[in-house]
Structures are given as C-alpha cells and as structure tokens.
Amino acid sequence: MTAGSRTSEPSHGRVKRWRDRLVAYGWLVLVWNLLWGDFSWANLLGGLVVAGVVLVFFPLPPVTFGGRVRAGPLLVLVLSTLGELVAASLRVAALAVLPGHRPHSAIVAVRMRVPSDLNLALTAEVVSLVPGTLVLDVDRDAGTLHVHLLDTHGSRQLAENKERVRVVERRIVRAVGSAAEVRRLGRPAERGT
Template structure:
C-alpha cells in the first residue's frame, strides 16, 4: 500500500516574514550552526545514553560496567562522530506523561494481541508493508517515531526515506483494508504525541488536520 507524499510547499507560496522557519526547512538543507557549549552538551547527553544502553545490555549495574560504558561510549563518539542534531523543541511534562502512559497501554495490548495470534491453532496471519509520510520531517522526529513504533510488538520499521520523511512499517495480522488505514493512523498518532511532548511550537502547528480533498467527495 502506498500513501500520498507528505504535503510540501508549492513553488508559488510566499515565504513568511523574516524568511523560512527552521521547522519548515527541507531535510537536506544545511543545519544551523551549533555553538560549542551546545555541542558539548549534546555529546554529554549522547554519552549518558550510551552508558545506559551498555549497562542494560549487560544487566548488571556495577562500577566496572559504568567505567567500561564510559570508555566504550567515548570511543564511539570519538571514532564514529555523528552529525550535530540540534534540539529546538520544548519539553512539555503533561504531554510527556500522556506519551508514556499511552505507550505503556499500547505495549500491553499489542503484546496480548501478538500472543493470541501466535497461540491460535492453524492460523497464519497476513502481514503488509505500508508507507506513512510524517508531517514533521526532522531527523529527531523520524528517529523517535520509528523507535517508539518498533518497540510495540506487531509493528516494525523496515525502512526510512529521510528525504521525503516517510516511514515504511511492517504490520502484522492484516485481515481487511481498514486494518491498513488503522495502522497508518496509529503511527501518525504516535508522531502527534511525540511532537506535542518535545516539538517546537512551529512543529505542533504542522499537526493541524489536513483539508479534505474535494476530489474524493461525490
């Protein structure tokens, strides 16, 4: 199933006063300059996450694992530097709580559904790959949405089109066309909760409902 491409600005649209906003820039546009202090802060946050992942992989919180995680994390950041990703959003505690609670609920219900499918005798579930264009095409939003979707059983991100902002997801147990539409809407709902939790005001405004296509109306 193929979805429409993400809505883009046409060539005749006028730019807003003061030039285009950072959230409206194309994904391949050059990233804004990152100050040295902000770069060091981002590296410190990345190192903290790498250490946490290292400890979780070993399953043992000890001084030795912490020290090894620091060394491995520092080596990864030194020899495999990633392009700077600036965070221009705003943390909203209420929306973060909604995101966490909703994710926990979906994790439980999806796990029960996958278990029921696996234990059903003689049943062969049908899968499908759908293309879901996101409304906010930043690298951070693409990564966060893909991670949250992949953590829920029954759905897996198989490919990402960074230039067009499209996620390709494999969904399990597809019985009718409506299931594909429901899966697409669920992924867009995850994106909506993430943007409302950590997105900038300009990104939140881009979540407004799209106008109804009159060509599909009788």
C-alpha cells in the same frame, strides 16, 4: 544535513553541538558507573576516560535536539506506549499460540508530518512496539516510514493502522518537539502515497 546548516548563526549551532556532546558524555559516564554497579572515584575516573575515548573514536551524527520536553505529554507518551506494548504482546502471543491461524499482512507507506531525523527515529522505534506494526524501512528524504502490518484485512483496517502510526507521531512531537513542529501537526495530513 548538519545541525549547522539548519541554524542561521553558525556559532549558535556550534554551541548546540557542544551541548549535545556534553549530554552524551555525562550519559556515558553514568552508564559506566551503573554497569560496574556502584559509584566510586575509580569508576568515575574510569568512566570519564572511557566516555572520552568513545566520543573521540565514535563521533555522534549531528542529530540535535531542537524541541523542548513537556512533562504532561511525555507522561502520556510513556504510559500509552507501555499500555500498547502490553496489548501488542498479548495480541501477537495469542496469534502465535491459537491454532489454525494464518495472518494476512500488508506493507504501507506512511508520510510523517514532521520529517526531522529525531522524530523519524523515535516514531520508528515506538511504532515497532505498538500493536501490529513493524517498521521495515525509513525513507529519510521523503520523511516516509514503510510499515509492515500484521493481521490486517481490508482497506478500512489499513486506513486505521496508518492513522495509528500518525497518532504515535503526534504524541512524540507533543512530548519533545519544538513549537514549530507542534504547529505542523495541526495541518491536515498530506495524502499518503
């Protein structure tokens, strides 16, 4: 699935790809300068050369950004992710240190409501950082995440954990998704497998 095949006008898709490449180019030059520790003409020129080589020899897969960034929901996403990272760390650390505990775990499949590549990737990243969940596998065609749950008991907790994954997805789509993707969130969740 390429960016071009999704858009109706091929030239529009090409413009988007060039925009994506330019963003990546600028980012790589910035990283190069940060790695050297200061901004100078030599670092800037070196960064331009190295970033160009990287982009030519390791071309980007066509994961294009179709949505727009909303500041408020993005702040919610960042803060809640940080908060959950702290909670998750303390919980897993406690499980690790407390004596005589044998965690029960489970593997569940959660279907995403917005099965775009970008959303799958972002959700998988964040889900691995929040409490008790770890993404094992991504079924790209079905838009499904296979999630490993640490320390879960009974079907009620299973359902709660699945809902948590969907909450993460909702936060991400609200922060960076397109208007059409946000509308899809309003639909009732499809019955997960």
